[in-house]
Amino acid sequence: MIDFSKFNSIFELTTYFNSEDKCKKAIFESRWTKDDIICPFCGEHHCTKRTDGRFHCKKCGSNFSVLVGTIFENTKISLRKWFIAMYLISCHKKGISSVQLATDIHVTQKTAWYILHKVRTLFKQDDDIVLSGVVECDEMYLGGRETNKHESKKTEKTQGRSTKTKTPIFGMTMVWREENVDFSTGEVKTEVNTYTVAKRVADTKAVTLMPIIERFIAEGSTIVTDELNAYSSINKEKYEHLFVRHGQKEFVVGGFSTNGIEGFWGHFKRMVFGTYHFVSKNYLDRYIDEAVYRYNTRKEGGAHRFNDLFHKALGTCYYKDVKIAA
Numbered sequence: 001m002i003d004f005s006k007f008n009s010i011f012e013l014t015t016y017f018n019s020e021d022k023c024k025k026a027i028f029e030s031r032w033t034k035d036d037i038i039c040p041f042c043g044e045h046h047c048t049k050r051t052d053g054r055f056h057c058k059k060c061g062s063n064f065s066v067l068v069g070t071i072f073e074n075t076k077i078s079l080r081k082w083f084i085a086m087y088l089i090s091c092h093k094k095g096i097s098s099v100q101l102a103t104d105i106h107v108t109q110k111t112a113w114y115i116l117h118k119v120r121t122l123f124k125q126d127d128d129i130v131l132s133g134v135v136e137c138d139e140m141y142l143g144g145r146e147t148n149k150h151e152s153k154k155t156e157k158t159q160g161r162s163t164k165t166k167t168p169i170f171g172m173t174m175v176w177r178e179e180n181v182d183f184s185t186g187e188v189k190t191e192v193n194t195y196t197v198a199k200r201v202a203d204t205k206a207v208t209l210m211p212i213i214e215r216f217i218a219e220g221s222t223i224v225t226d227e228l229n230a231y232s233s234i235n236k237e238k239y240e241h242l243f244v245r246h247g248q249k250e251f252v253v254g255g256f257s258t259n260g261i262e263g264f265w266g267h268f269k270r271m272v273f274g275t276y277h278f279v280s281k282n283y284l285d286r287y288i289d290e291a292v293y294r295y296n297t298r299k300e301g302g303a304h305r306f307n308d309l310f311h312k313a314l315g316t317c318y319y320k321d322v323k324i325a326a
């Protein structure tokens, strides 16, 4: 099986994958072995190779290509372009726009948009994850600033945290520290690690946020928040709750802060405003998933992310999963 994390540049990637057959061979070797081809329809092992290059399942009678059940199924775009696109998406820390991707791989912007959204489905957050230890919670509002809008476009009574023109997003960042000893010098270095979960929410009322907190944060954890009223409803029997009073310019309490989750918001805004400029509300969940994935893997190199993305791409993904009805 090819180790995709070995490609440290576009040059190395395109030199290696210089034909469609090479790409198909890499997909084959990552999914199956010559002696064990598995049917993507029924899961039967030991399918046989046909003379036309496809495969046949004795059990369910299906014939299938190496691309069936992957993100590449039924694609009209060359696999080499897909591989380069996925590499670029992995390497650009703040993401890549459809305009830029279209130029880079020489496709129409519509095609680039489609590739980006299809790849974005691979970033889906793991909803079974449970955060524990110290978890910072915070909310942000995505949408136009009322103060910058023309008088005629202003929405009445929407100063501050209104959900009429802005979409609230709720984020939780687990923060833990690791001490690493440099054995040559004996020096101890503390590394701060984070893992973030973020979700679009209807509003930031306690009745909305508490079920999310209880779903994603293990009992016994310490929750750090700002002074938003809703957080006073955090169950004191389940969690220790610390809050920083941002209104009074207080940012650290007893060594705890909300710096981790604020780092995520900064990253999210740079991606949305710096790269995409505009995100449709219909697809906002995907952009949140993408930002979370990028933030959680930010210490890893682009090549590692590409390797991860490639293996995710071999799972089933159909067009209906990509297009959301508006």
Ligand SMILES: [Zn+2]
Residues within 6 Å of the ligand: 039, 040, 041, 042, 043, 044, 057, 058, 059, 060, 061, 062
């Ligand atoms: Zn089968």
